[in-house]
Amino acid sequence: QETQVIGISIPAATHGWAGGMNYHAQEAVDRLEGVYPQLDFVLATASDPAKQVNDIEDMLATRDIDALVVLPFESEPLTGPVAAVADAGKWVTVVDRGLAQEGIEDLYVAGDNPGFGRVAGEYMVSAMPDGGQIVALRGIPTTIDNERVEGFQQAIEGSGIEILGMEHGNWNRDDSFTVMQDFLSKYPQIDAVWASDDDMAIGVLAAIEAAGRDDVQFVLGGAGMKEMIQRTAENDPMVPANVTYPPSMIATAIELTAVGLTSNAPVSGEFVIGSVLVTPENAADYYFPDSPF
Amino acid sequence: MTATDAKGAGAQGRARHLDLKVLGPILALLALILVGALLNANFLSMGNITNVLSRSAFIGIIAVGMTFVITAGGLDLSVGSMAAFIAGLMILVMNGLLPTMGPGWPLVFVGMTTALVAGVAAGFINGFLVTTMRIEAFIVTLGTMGIYRSLVTWLADGGTLSLDFGMRSVIRPIYYDGILGISWPIIVFALVAIAGEVVMRRAAFGRHAAAIGSNDQVARYSSVNVNRVRLLTFVFLGLLVGVATIMYVPRLGSASSSTGLLWELEAIAAVIIGGTMLKGGFGRVWGTVIGVLILSLIDNILNLTDGVSPYLNGAIQGVIIILAVILQRDRKAGA
Amino acid sequence: MTATDAKGAGAQGRARHLDLKVLGPILALLALILVGALLNANFLSMGNITNVLSRSAFIGIIAVGMTFVITAGGLDLSVGSMAAFIAGLMILVMNGLLPTMGPGWPLVFVGMTTALVAGVAAGFINGFLVTTMRIEAFIVTLGTMGIYRSLVTWLADGGTLSLDFGMRSVIRPIYYDGILGISWPIIVFALVAIAGEVVMRRAAFGRHAAAIGSNDQVARYSSVNVNRVRLLTFVFLGLLVGVATIMYVPRLGSASSSTGLLWELEAIAAVIIGGTMLKGGFGRVWGTVIGVLILSLIDNILNLTDGVSPYLNGAIQGVIIILAVILQRDRKAGA
């Protein structure tokens, strides 16, 4: 049987979640190479959308790929180039962020960003039934971040929860530490923090601890970093919950693509990996000690 | 030794001296091509060559302009975010006028004009601050780098500005089509490079830029309008950023805060790998072109091979950049 | 005229000339403090001041080293990724030895030694390539910047390297505690800055660095070991990156590929805002300290104020950086 090639194009590991996603991609490739001797995998990581387009072009021109698994850096710029791959008759799997036009991909393994924000907002409302004052940290300015924030804001509307301030922590621990320190200087009373990402939550927690402020009741992160899930499992009052956004969705996508290429199993369609609320009760289900994230 | 026999020795010494400096980047490029061809049979395919050359065009066009700025003793860190900002502006203008003008070449033309005018204006601002206001180019362009990056983020409201889909198919050919099988970006890059080389070597402007970079006092005393030439190097660079953006927008149809990230470092690296002196006084446009090709090929070759952890791509790139410059450094002893 | 009667006049002329260059950055800093105080009552609170100073320490310590490198005519773009790499290494070493050595100060000491040795080694590599191999500092450090960033990503397997929780509480005080209410980072930054200022102005090393940056031929003909001094500027910078990392790791107990991102630009900007000349020949450590404070305060003030879209933070930063330098530029006519 002839070897078939699967190209995988993902953003580089520039922050925690992306690092986890890179890890899962590598791990899936290593595993599936053993399972499917007739498959070859080509993995490329890109630091910006233009570089990602280059990678995809190179896969098409020089690596004779039969399928492409892509987690678009950004939806808009990748739409045309991925469409070109599909037009060339290749199998296309899109992961996480969708393309700007529908119907290009054969398989869509989707993360749910508005849902991510909504679940976080709903938890906030339930944890503070009488309302309260919170601050929020945002990620790198992107569509994903916008969708999450909108979802969050809609969910808390009319609940009496007031967002005192929102700044970009860029999914980065150091930036979030700085931003949170300044929020603490600025606002004498903060009831809770929506850090929107576990890397940012770590920076935020460190800032709160250093300031010795006990008005902040909890910090809600997101994406399910193992250290944070563990703290939730251990009933840490500062980390009472989490919202998943599993970086392992890339592995799911690669695996489904491999199945699709090598068998007749029907794998096309949409596969939404919803964001789930993690609480001490179900935390064990979301704890993966071997993942780097 | 008489004046006459000294001359022979001098000329000889110089020729020998030139050899390495000239051959260095070319050798590095050839070595990379060889490695690529050995690693993958498709490396020298028409398709791959077209891809590599077309996508080199953005940085390439900008690097040609950067060659002049650096030759005249300047530096421009803002080009990447300037490109992002101009791309954003171009998209906004085209989207805004689409309902009235409809999709078609007139609107493309308006978009292009927007890009060129914005480029010239942005270059002018940099140049003005550097010359008339006498602020270190590094600081001016570090400042404007932040400003443009921030403005495009703001224009895009944190997300992505995308060209209306109706317009995309109209504008797409600018990147993907061409004549005689050669795509437009390659043609434009080649024209810009040739024009740059001619201006550098055969026009007074190139000489004046080099003279200013070598010793601006001397240039001033020789009736060269130092401020004007320096300002113009920034304006030309801005114009070329506009040209590069005109090629870029049709390719991706969008702009965001991650557009053009780190282009400035890549463009500057290409210029230096090509043999232009960072402190000014000597510039070589054809060298810059080779530098750009070297940088693009490194990426391309890394995509041709397996076995290296993608985490290490940056390390390999770094090593090759340093090696490429070692190849062309002055062999003369420190003396 | 005789030398003697010239004496008084000279001192006077010099004082007048110095005024602007000296007062410029100080004025910019005072203006920022004033703005901050007006915008937010908590700005001058002890807590806020401690926060701003402590977190300035990383860039500050590095920028002091950068001042010497730039004064001697060099540049180092690799410091940010060098810091990330060293932080990663330090964490790996401490995690690795934790089972044998157990959590405690001996292990902290091993971690610190690792950071300092790695810093010196990394600085040495940069310096060696710049001096002995005679490659442009911009290229060398652009290369090593990619290399270290890539290595830390690889060490962390794309993710984050976290210090073992057992160790964290032991090491935490290095960032958060201090003496007499002054935190260690502030104390170390102050000591480094004072030592740097003294070395720059009163030690042969500082003079030699400035001489080399001013004209390395003259320095060589004056029996200055040009290569050694230049190499040492890079080694000291590496050492200080190590010191900064020792302060950094205790803060969050982790390192990843986004650690130290863009620290190089911030450090270089601080140096230049402080009045050191980018082309070398003149350096001012206290100016660098002011530059660092200016940059930190901009961030702090933007976070403490409402009403500005956070997307525009970068633009405001850019404008303030340019303004700060306009304040201190030489008023003398260009001629």
Added chain:
Amino acid sequence: MKLSLRNIDRSFGAVQVLHDVTLDLHPGEVHALIGENGAGKSTTMKIMSGYLAPTSGEVLLDDRPVAFASSEAAEAHGVVLIHQEFNLAELLTVEQNIFLGHELKRGPFLDIRAMRERTRHLLDRLDCHVAPDAVVRDISNPDKQMVEIAKALSRDARVLIMDEPTAVLTEREAEVLFSQISRLRAEGVAILFTSHKLDEVKRISDRVTVLRDGHVVAQAMTQAMTEDEMATAMVGRDVSSLYPERAAPVGGEIVLTVEGLTVPGHARDVSFDLHRGEILGIAGLIGSGRTETMEGLVGLRAATGTVRVEGRAIRRDRPRAALDAGIAYLTEDRKERGLLLDKSMRENLTLQSLRDFTRVLIDEAAEDRALDQAIADFDIRAPHRAVEVGNLSGGNQQKLLLAKTMLADPQIVIIDEPTRGIDIGTKKQIYEFIHGLVARGKSVIVISSEMQEVIGLADRVLVMRQGRLAGELSRPDINEDRIVRLAMGLDGVRGAA
């Protein structure tokens, strides 16, 4: 065209350097401006050619007041200045420099062929043989001077002002320049030049103006003044006997032995001894490799062969090795290799000997004392102590460079072109200083392109030719004829190459 200054004053800060200077340049006349170092000659010339504005007073062109806004404006009126220090873009070629700002064009493009041809033609006129596309950085100082002159000639000057054009030229090259000056004078160009070589002034000028401390102290037709009178007018006292008498005899002890010194590309197999208390002259044509030999000797250039100081071989692979062994070398190139032009006198003075001023930290008070001493010893005239060295007059820079080298207290001093650009009064002081050194048991090597200087100073002379020692002359035999014959290869005393 006549160019005049009327009652010119000029100050730098609080220091006035020109007082009421009045001067006329007539077409077809060569005017010499002479004076001590720092008297204000260069300043005067810069005011005439638009590089500096006067504080008060007028510049007149054909008796009409003009205010040159810039050097370009002056040049547009045909007034061209050749600077005392080179004003060439080092990284550009000879041709690019000559036509800088005035490029010849064909359509929008440069007419490179025409410029090259004209460059060759101009340089031929000056009997200078550098290639038009040679990079200026790589050519010799005398050639640079010729390029400067060619550049000025290419500008079709009506008034040509030359600030010490012959300082770096040999006599032969100076002759070529003088013939060009005669040609221009015949064409009606007004010429002003300065020189510290009064024999030249006497020979080629029609009129002299003498400046002292920024005042015009004498103005006369040249034939009405003798060289001695000029010197006296400049210095304010009599300076007849330039070279001092030898006080103590040369010692017998050998302090420096050089064997088989080879500097690749410049010098081969040079061997000689130097005695305690001796002044050894090194003569030769420009380009004969004297500078490179000495640079190789002290380790500034890659070289092979052995160098022994008092019997001990010295290393040459470390910058300080020669200095630690007691040898100091004073470069001929004060601007590029000697002084940090953007630093103060104090920092320059102590740069080489910083160690002696440092315990843990630099003792700035001791540095200041050293500067006071140097200012006194070498008669350095500076507007103020904090002046950037680049703003010192050329001669005073040279004095500072001497002071800097001497501060290291070397046993053996190698001085390359010690009195380039030095006025006659100070020259005498420097010669006395050199004699003082040998009287204290030190040894001196003097490289000089000024034949009289070698003859007047040296106990013994080595002549170099084409990178080899062509011969050695001792006291009674040291004369111009013998030196020239050796330097040109007409004599074979010691079997030259």
